[in-house]
Amino acid sequence: MSATEISSVRVPRGGLGHEMRAVMTVWLRELIRFRRDPARMIASLAQPFLFLFVLGAGLGSLIETGSETASFTTFLFPGVLAMSVLFTAAFAGISMVWDREFGFLREMLVAPVSTTAILTGKCLGGATVATVQSMAILIFAGFAGVPYDPLMIVEIMGLLFLMSFMITALGLVLASRVKQVQSAMPLVQLIITPLMFLSGALFPLSRLPDWLYWVTHLNPMTYAVAPLREVVFERLAITPEVQALLNPPLLWGGFAVPVWLQALIVAGCCAGLLALAVLLFARSE
Amino acid sequence: MPASSGTAYVAGFNVATERDAVRRHIGLVFQEPTLDGYLSAEQNLKFHGELYGVDRAGAAERRKQVLDMVGLYERRHDLVQTFSGGMRRRLEIARGLLHSPRVLFLDEPTIGLDPQTRASIWDYIAQLHETEDITVFVTTHYMDEAEHCDRIAIMNEGQIVALDTPEALKAAVGKDRVQLSTDDDQAAMAALKSEFGLEAQMRDGQVTISVPEGAGFVPQLFERLGVPIRSVSVHRPSLDDVFLAHAGTTLRDAERGKGRPVHAGFPPIRRR
Structure with a gap:
């Protein structure tokens, strides 16, 4: 250990630039940790693949679409993309419980930056990781009868990013309440599984009983899944009958909810959940 | 934690109403670990530097400086989870110094460290004290460490029972x-x-x-x-004698004590 030169005291200035640096560095940490853990990526892709090819082929035999190109697997494809980001993003959010357990949350929260900056970085990190990971599923688009359209892929990535931001924020809300690491994963399962089943990811929402209509249309995930399917199906050369069967419009009573409004609802949920997480963390930590 | 009474100022800022200003001017080294084991030593420091807004131009040099001080520069690319307890402690202290704070709080900074590292850390704190306008606030159970300090407060059952220079405290014991x-x-x-x-x-x-x-x-x-x-x-008279005179019991007895435990901490204050 050598003698050390002393540098003078520099007190950092606050301000927006500093907040942005904090956001970026929290985001970067998520990416570094993701890259270090390839097992996590492989494990979290297994389930979506199972759903896409096993459930798709199995249930597909029951459902006659009347189309050469579009099958039930085609219908499932956007839903499975949504499903894959759902679990990764929820895990990214709930990982704050581990950060608390290992003390790193304290390092972040005592820093002279806002809790908003920290949690925004966390959400961006979770969204990036989830979106990048779902690209592995996009490779198999051809097997589901989905074309490899570059613009479609960009649109899908954008929508997945927005959706996983929302789910990471939801994970953070949960993490602010859950103090024990043992209860974190079961809680994610408890919340995420119904969100997925009630979102139209696995079955069309067009001919549901009343109670299910209400539940699915109050689920924010529904408004994240429907645009994904729209982006895929607008590029398929199929008859209106097949469109109506596999990609029915999202209706509020008689009103067909436009895609931009659906995306806006998801964006609103992103902001709302993030604000709630900030409030809860500021209060409890 | 809300204040039960009174107001407190750190580096001239009110801790209740100017929290961000306070946090910009202080460095904290906690007793419990607060490192990310999945990041390397250098990545932990980079993260800290960014959160504290350390000037990017001098950041790499500063990281090398603090890593050298605790003897971890060679291990900077290794994951923190591969580090021993002592190495983690040293890294935490290096991190607390990284952003050159005005007030540095060290909560039992040298606990569990080998004598060489302890000496090196105190050397660095002494250098900080010489060349910068910095206050170092330390809590410790090691009496010989308290000796380094300009002022010592002895706490017993949550109350400050003595506050003075080491010499004056020792003279008072007689x-x-x-x-x-x-x-x-x-x-x-x-x-x-x-x-x-x-x-x-x-x-x-x-x-x-x-x-x-x-x-x-x-x-x-x-x-x-x-x-x-x-x-x-x-x-x-040693500071041990001083402590015994004020707290009226040894630390070991305090930990073993029945009923209401005696909490004994020593926050000595260094200042210019």
Whole structure:
């Protein structure tokens, strides 16, 4: 250990630039940790693949679409993309419980930056990781009868990013309440599984009983899944009958909810959940 | 945690109403670990530097500086989870210093460290003290570390029971302890009583007396005792004595104590 030169005291200035640096560095940490853990990526892709090819082929035999190109697997494809980001993003959010357990949350929260900056970085990190990971599923688009359209892929990535931001924020809300690491994963399962089943990811929402209509249309995930399917199906050369069967419009009573409004609802949920997480963390930590 | 009463200022900022300003001016090293084991040592420091808004131009140099100080520069690319407890502690201290804070809080910073690293860390703190306008606020159970400090506060049961410089605290406890071994300890004790009017005790197998000024007392001892002396030692009161005088119990007793435990901490304050 050598003698050390002393540098003078520099007190950092606050301000927006500093907040942005904090956001970026929290985001970067998520990416570094993701890259270090390839097992996590492989494990979290297994389930979506199972759903896409096993459930798709199995249930597909029951459902006659009347189309050469579009099958039930085609219908499932956007839903499975949504499903894959759902679990990764929820895990990214709930990982704050581990950060608390290992003390790193304290390092972040005592820093002279806002809790908003920290949690925004966390959400961006979770969204990036989830979106990048779902690209592995996009490779198999051809097997589901989905074309490899570059613009479609960009649109899908954008929508997945927005959706996983929302789910990471939801994970953070949960993490602010859950103090024990043992209860974190079961809680994610408890919340995420119904969100997925009630979102139209696995079955069309067009001919549901009343109670299910209400539940699915109050689920924010529904408004994240429907645009994904729209982006895929607008590029398929199929008859209106097949469109109506596999990609029915999202209706509020008689009103067909436009895609931009659906995306806006998801964006609103992103902001709302993030604000709630900030409030809860500021209060409890 | 809301204040029960009063107000507190750190680096001139109110801790209740100017929290961000306070946090920009302080460095914290917690007792419990707050590192990310999945990041390398350098990545942990980079993360910290970004969160604290350290000037990017000098950041790499500063990281090298603090890593050198704790002897971890060679290991900077290794994941923190591969580090031993002592290495993690050293990295935390390096991180606390990274952004050159005005007030550095160290909560038992050297606990569980080897003597070499402890010495190196105190050297660095002393250098900081010499060249920068920085206050270092330390809590410790090591009395010899408290000795480094300009001011010491002794806490007992959540109250500050003494607050002064190490010298003044020791002087307040009072007398020096003189211990001697002689050819005939009984005769020596009797002579101390008759010649000097001092009550001597046998302690550690030696005749032990308390006098206000030990060094000046020794020549008189040789002159007037009349019993052959084999060795003499003079002890100034240590901070241990100071602590015992104020807290009235040893730390070990405090930890074992029944009923209401005695909490003893020593936050000495260094300042210019």
